[in-house]
Amino acid sequence: MTPDELAPARVDLVIVGGGFTGCAAALEAARTGATVALLEAETIGHGGSGRNVGLVNAGLWLPPETVIAEMGDAPGRRLLAALSAAPGQVFDLIAREGIACEATRAGTLHLAHSAAGLRDLRERCRQGGALGAPLALLDAAEAARRTGSAAFHGALFDPRAGTVQPLAYARGLARAARAAGARLHERAPVAAIARKDSGWEVTANGTVLRADALLLATNAYHGAAAGMPRPRFTPVHYSQFATAPLPDALRARILPGGEGCWDTATVMSSFRMDRAGRLVLGGIGDVSGPGAWFHTRWARRKLRALFPELPSVPFSHHWQGRIAMTSDHIPKLLDIGPRGFAIFGYSGRGIAPGTALGTAAARALLGAGPEALPLPVRTGHSEHLPALRAAYYECGATLTHALLPLPKP
Template identity: 65%
Template sequence: MMPDENTSLWTRTCDARIATTPLDRDIEVDLAVVGGGFTGCSAARAAAADGARVALVEARTIAHGGSGRNVGLANAGLWLPPETIMAQMGEASGRRLLDALAAGPARVFDLIEAEGIPCEATRNGTLHLAHAPAGLADLRERFRQGNALGAPLALLDEAETARRTGSPAFHGALLDPRAGTVQPLAYCMGLALAAQRAGAMVHESTPVDTITHANGAWTLTANGHRLRAGAVLVATNGYHAGLRGVPAPRHATVHYSQFATAPLPETARARVLPGGEGCWDTALVMTSVRVDRAGRLIVGSMGNIDGPGRAIHASWARRKLARLYPDLAGTAIETSWQGRIAMTADHVPKVVSIGPRGYSIFGYSGRGIAPGTVFGEAAARALLADAPDALPIPVQDRHDEALTGAKTAYYEFGATVEHAIRPAPFG
């Protein structure tokens, strides 16, 4: 089937709706937020809850970008092992970031409960799956490093991994019980609705043309109107486009596609991820596996199904499904979609100063849910109080990366080649 980027599974299964209007007048606020994803909605909710006048403007619709196309894993930490993060950032800065992100899933699930967000929240942990013996060695090292820092990780053997996943394809797994899964678009929509209830103005269909700073205030122009603010947060991440006056986020772009079946038969549903854990594996071109509340099996990987490699990626998904669950070979893919990941060179998020009390935050490298929630709330506090130390990482005056376009092409080429040859055709 040909994918339609506007009709992901999450779009089809999100019951929540938000009533907004495009910006249609000049307004003045304490904080202007550009971008309606996890970071922007989290910041708007937190700032409005603290009594600030807040306006969130989104070029398309809430969670239109990567937030609404996410796998839905609320993980603690980043892709990188803890010791690598501390080596890159320094021990003090690295520990500060790791501590903030370790608490990220708890903050997500606390917000879901406090705000009554209906988003299929399942807090049964996540499984990092060893796709090969080398992958299991990597997980053993991550287990050692995580437990040394107090993370309650558990290393599962092959038999327990097969029991939890319903698949014999893995050599073991690393269980993080702090984490879980959500319906990502519904979670983001819930944050936006909570921001509205707290008093924030939310304007969809409001692309910002320019951002300028003069005389101690920011001015954003959008839809022919002016939005004046004491502070501004640009949270466009991998979907930044057409915004003049501030530096565009510098990062490579990784396309990530997902393929969902219809709800599985009860016999299969009782065996395939019966605990509802979200999973991803240790392969260089990683695979994610999860189920939603209705029992759909969702397999994802790097690759752009809106690009030239669409047929290769779609064929890979069918073969991968059969390799993981041989009895489900031939199960139809009901829905497919893709999103864009902002991948920084060191795989660490960036907070860049764009001027007085102005930040651009980007680069979660595929870990948007919990980090975006944490960074959004921290950014609201930091901007309103002019206190950059409230952020989990130091603010940078600038961030530049070379060859981002070439890296983007390289990632897609690598994923396409990998999907063309692996897994080998079944039968």
């Protein structure tokens, strides 16, 4: 996609960040007839959106009763209802805009890595069912049939969910926003943000944009800029390894139904199959950092433990991305000034929540008000020792990948 030329302008809404949240907001705003400028420091989808696992999940990592306990009854139920519907919002948007992103709505499998994990899934199933979620608890035999692996004690199936190619989805949102009239500017890092003349003044590449409303949607890839509040979160790395395309016989046995998967382990892992037949395996840890050798070795061992028939299939690609983790694992929507929001902290659940919250934020900023938001607006958020917590997560993932034996199938 060829970016638009950046020039001084007055617009209704300036968005900083070209991931799921920012692009969904730009699309919604432009479709309502608002003038929109989106500024991305790198390229669309460069950050966590393009490096995402690709699972379009409903809800958060937390069990529903924990969300309600953290947020309060009415706000918690409001957010859970919005995120229950969010996968449908994603797939409807993909269909409406004709986004080619390998969209597969075949559900997801939350896999029990142990007997304790299965007990956790049983409780999640109970809590979700009480709120009307169409979840199904699967036994070990059914989990093995659906995944092609005998390594799991059972699974929680969520038919609301699915998978996408995340970078293609982010870029598809951007193309749809541009077609609707939004102006998208890549390689445009923001240098300064200020309030001026009852609006916002945003400077990027020496060019000043003025806007009535502002949305900061940088999440875990926030850059320093004068006057721009820094979201507080713990950065956690997640790395992924893609095999070469599998032979047809193996593709027919591994995830034959097309579900996306992740497990209940504390140092969690995930896997899904892409359209070309590559198995994409992911795990917590930074494959570009000091622990790279351990994470890569773990990926090979994990693949062998899950699918013994794949020991000779090479990994053809690997990459890593940053997650903005909050201590309570609930996204944050901050009031940063008159008609100004910052959204961040998806804790690894970016696709559906980012789409839903970005869309809602655009509506709220352009006149619908706070009633359009499924998440309460806060005036601030802090995290305790985020750098130390980030080191703890990476050290824990590296030690786990280096020392702990993998379960035998």
